[in-house]
Amino acid sequence: MNQVDTIVLGAGISGLTAAHYLNKKGLNFLLIEATNRPGGVIHTKNIGNYRIEQGPNSIMLNEDVQALINEIDIADKVLTAPGVEENRYIYFKGKLALAKPGFELLKSRLLTFKSIIAFLKEPFQKPSIQDDESIAEFFIRRLNKEILDNLINPMVSGIYAGDPAKLSLRSTFKKLYSMEKEYGSLIKAAIKKRKEKRFKRILTSFQGGLSTFTQGLADQFTNKTWFGTRVNSVTSKGEGYNVTLTRNNENITLKCRRVISTISASTVAEVFTELDESAISSLKNIYYAPMLLLYLAYNKKDIPFSPDGFGFLIPQKEKMPFLGAIWNSALFPQVAPQNQLLNTVFVGGTNNLDVIDNAEEQAEIAGKSFARVMGAPEIPVFKHYYLKKRAIPQFHVGYYKVQEAIDVFEQYNPGLYISGNWRSGVAIGDCVSYNKKLINNNL
Secondary structure (H helix, E strand, C coil), X not given: CEEEEEEEEXXXXXXXXXXXXXXXXXXXXEEECCCCCCECCCCXXXXXXXXXXXXXXXXXXXXXXXXXXXXXXXXXXXXXXXXXXCCEEEEXXXXXXXXXXXXXXXXXXXXXXXXXXXXXXXXXXXXXXXXXXXXXXHHHXXXXXXXXXXXXXXXXXXXXCCXXXXXXXXXXXXXXXXXXXXXXXXXXXXXXXXXXXXXXXCEEEECCCCHHHHHHHHHXXXXXXXXXXXXXXXXXECCEEEEEEEECCEEEEEEEEEEEECCCHHHHHHHCCCCCHHHHHHHHCCCEEEEEEEEEEEEHHHCCCCCCCCEEEXXXXXXXXXXXXXXXXXXXXXXXXXXXXXXXXXXXXXXXXXXXXXXXXXXXXXXXXXXXXXXXXXXXXXXEEEEEEEEEECCECXXXXXHHHHHHHHHCCCCEEECCHHHXXXXXXXXXXXXXXXXXXXX
8 A cells, every 4th residue: 555645636727726735835745637638627729720728718817826827937828818808798689789897887788777777776675684595586686687687697608507597696606695795785895895906807818728727737746646547435544545546457545644636526426435425415416517619710801890809698588509609819819810710609508408419410500600690601611619518517506505515524534625616616716716725724
C-alpha cells in the first residue's frame, strides 16, 4: 500500500485550482484524473482555421481568477473582448432587442409600462419567509411575469439551460437571495451597495483558448498527476482514507490523510460508499441538462449587419429550436479567419431532450433557424457540432438540503472535502473561488 498526504480527485478547473494552492503551500499531493487531459468541461479544439470551445466559451474575471492567472504567469496570453461584450441581445417578437442593464433596460421594447411600474413597486414588496423558492416564484412575487418571461427566462437558459419554475433561487442566484434576506428589496440593496468598490469583471479568453488556462495550471505539477486513472472507492481507515484506483488496468490502493473530491455528484455517490443512503440517493438524482454546441461560420459580407456584442438569448415563449448564440469572433477575432464570423449556437437544455438521441437532426433544424435570425445563407462556410449529454447540473428547489447533507458528512469525516461545480456553482469563477478558499482556510 502506498502513502500520500492528500489526494485530489478530478483535474477540471476545481481540482486544478485545489492542486495549485496545495502546490503553492508545498504540500504533498497527488492529482487523479480519469481522462487523458486536464480541464474537465473546459476543452479548446482547433479545427482547420477555427478555434472552438467544447465547454465554456469565456471567463468572466473575478479577483480570484485574476490572481490565479498572475500566479501561473500567463497574463501575457490574456485576450479581452474589444468593448462590445456588454451589448447583449434578446430575440423578441422576431427581432433582436438590445438588453443593456440599468435604466437603459427600462427604455427597451422588452418591457411594457406595467413592468416599469413593477420595478418602482419592488422596494415595497414584502420579503419571503420561505427557506427556498423557484426563480420563477421569486421574480413573479417581487416583479411580474412579463419580466420573468422576457428577461429572466432567457438568462436562466443561457446559464443553466434549465427551467426557472424548477430551479432554486437560493442555490443559483445566491446574491439575489442574500440581498432580499438582508435588505428586503433588490433595489434597496443595489442603492446601498452602489458606492462599494467592485472588481471590474472583464470577459476573458486566452491565446490558444481556455485550455491555455487549464494547461497552464496542470503544467506546474505534471510529476504529481496521474491521468487515465479511475477512482473506484474512498473509505475511511483509522485517521486517514483508503483510495482504490484503476491505473494501467491495475487496481491500486493508496492511503492518505486527506481527500479532496471534485468529481461529479453521481460519481461521488458511487465511490463514497460511507455516505448515508438518503445523501447517495439525492446525489444520484441530481439532473444534468444536455447541451449540443453547434458551431457555424459565415462570410461577413453575407450577413446584413455587423454583430456588435456578446450574442443573444431567446425566451422560451418564442418557441425557437435553440436557446441562444454567442458571436465568438465579434468578441475574440482570433478564433476565425478575419473575413468570417464564427458563432456558437446552444441547443438542448431541460426543455429539449431530443438532442440526446437526435443530435444531427436537431443541429440541422437549429442551424437553419439561426441563419434566418441572422439573415445569413442557409449553408455556412463551416459547420461542426458537439453533444454533451450531461452538461450542466440543475439545482432544483430544496437543493440546499443536499448541500447541507454533504456539509454534515464532511464534519463527521475530518480531512475529507467534497467540491466540484455542483457544490460551488457552475461558473468558472465560482469554482476557482470555492477551491482557493477551501485550501487556504482548511489546510
